[in-house]
Each structure stands twice: as structure tokens, then as C-alpha cells.
Amino acid sequence: MGSEAGKGGTVAKAADVGPLAANVRYLLRRAQLAVFDELIQALAPLGLRPAQYGVLILLKHAPGLKQTDVAGALGIQRANFVVLFDELERRGLARRDPMPNDRRSYALYLTAAGDEVRERAAKREAALEASLDAKLGPGGRQQLLDLLGRLVAS
Amino acid sequence: MGSEAGKGGTVAKAADVGPLAANVRYLLRRAQLAVFDELIQALAPLGLRPAQYGVLILLKHAPGLKQTDVAGALGIQRANFVVLFDELERRGLARRDPMPNDRRSYALYLTAAGDEVRERAAKREAALEASLDAKLGPGGRQQLLDLLGRLVAS
DNA sequence: TATTGTTATACTCTATAACTATA
């Protein structure tokens, strides 16, 4: 990519991030972006973005949650979750059912179609996980999960 | 936070993310957001956002880089970098100098004021790093840097 | 022709305030 442009003395240290290379925060961001971009590309053919995929996974594991719970668990604002879920519902991948005890809220469920899409997405994700593990080496995944868990716990 | 709303059987599993809790990508995002939010709060009193702080760090370490290089090193689009740097220049924290060999590009430098602000930001960041290390435990930082580095490398 | 800086634009994600209907 044209590192030696021109003819002067400027050597153009293109990708040298210097002190940032040893910065946890910086590497965390770079790693997150890299890994997320892979997932975005993998899910794109299914018309799913990572956040929507997260909803499908969560509803598979814990059906009947209400919007506030799902949004909270995924770190999404209630207000933004509405639109996100509207699209899943419009596409017939999930549905809002009335709650018997509280007419303010909905119980959220995957549809059969939604579970199919989730399953296909999971297969695509699994392929990426394998490549992740290859990069991380033996035991690397568990180590990373531990360390990240400590950061999230706060 | 009102987990026992209503009187029915719904126990409201508020923060149970189930399978996502063991997902590298999900934890990576959550950790990155948590850690970045700390930095955003710490830098806010200085009127700096993380990306701007990154520019100051980079220019301190490698003065005289041109816009394309700095943007590329930080993973920012050339077009977006222009506006970002405009603000640093407007505030007198950095400057564009003409390049002798190439009249298309600028050599970017920190000003004295910019270096002062960078220094103050670095001190605030250092405080956060200490708290990070406490969470990560002995050797945790280096382990994490290694693992993240492998994810970014590819 | 290719590259640098630049403008304009658009799209996603995120955050907040305010409304409604229920509780």
C-alpha cells in the first residue's frame, strides 16, 4: 500500500502505533472491531446484525422475557430495542404475546422461522469460533473469557 | 430494581444472558464498552474524546506524520480525520505544517499546549490503568495483551 | 494516473426526553 511514496527522506511509518500497541484499551477496541466485523460479514447474508442475532439467542435460551429485560441484558436502550424488535417481528422471526398479569408488557418469543434463522446464524458463527480458537491457541479462549469477565464484572 | 413486579410466576431473569456469557465476541464488546466508558468519563473534563487523545499520543511519539498516516494508524477514515484534527488545531493543541517535498500533504505536530493536555490526560488514564490491573490480577494485563494481539494480528 | 486533503452525505449506534396506558 504505497509506503515508499515520494522520493524524499520520509519513510512513512504507516501502521506504527507506538505506545498504543501496549495499551489495553486500544487493543481491546481493535480486537473487538476486528472480531465483530467478521461476524457482521458472516451474518449479512441472513439479513441479521449482531444485536438482532443476540436477541434470537437470548429468546431461544429464555423465552417469554419482556422487552425491558431483553434490552437490559444486551445493553440496549429500551427505546432503541423497540425498533430493532419491530423488524424481527415484521420479518416473522419473533413475536410479541400479551402478558396475562400485566397488560403493559409483552412476552417475547422466537417463531419457528426465527429459530431456523438463529440456527443458520449459529452455524456460521461456529465457523468463526474455530478460526478464533486457532488464533488464540490452546486454552486461550478460556483465559480470554476469564480476563474479559473480570473487566465486565467491575 | 423491581424484579418482583406483579404477583404472577414471572421471576424476571433480568441480567441472565445465558449462552452469551461464554461468548468471546459478546464479552469482548461488553468489556470494551465498559473500559472505554471509563476513559470517556476521565477525559471529558479535558474536552478530549478517546480518538483525539489517540492522536495526541501518536503525534507525541511520531511527530511530523501526515494525515493519511495518523488516520490509518488509528483506524479512522481520512475524511473523518479532517474534522477531528480541525478541532484539535482550532483549540491550539496541534498544528499542520507544510511539507517541504510534497505540497499536497501536511506534517502534523503537537503544540506545547497540546503536549500539556496530553500529559494531563495520561495521568488520568494512569489512574484507570491501576484499577484495570487490580481487576485483571497479577500477570493479567500481559496475558490479555498477548491474547488480544493475536486477535488483531490476523 | 494516483495520492492528499477536503466536502458532503448517509447510515448505524447510542442516548435522552416526553408521551400513553397500565400498574
Next chain:
DNA sequence: TATAGTTATAGAGTATAACAATA
């Protein structure tokens, strides 16, 4: 009064295309 869902809106961050000056 408090909560669930909703709407509208605004702000970041990011991505792309196109242009002028220069190489």
C-alpha cells in the same frame, strides 16, 4: 407514583463518493 412500551430527536462514529491541488 412508578413502570412498560413507544415516539421523536439528537449526537457520535463510521463509510463512501466526488472534487481540487499536486505528484
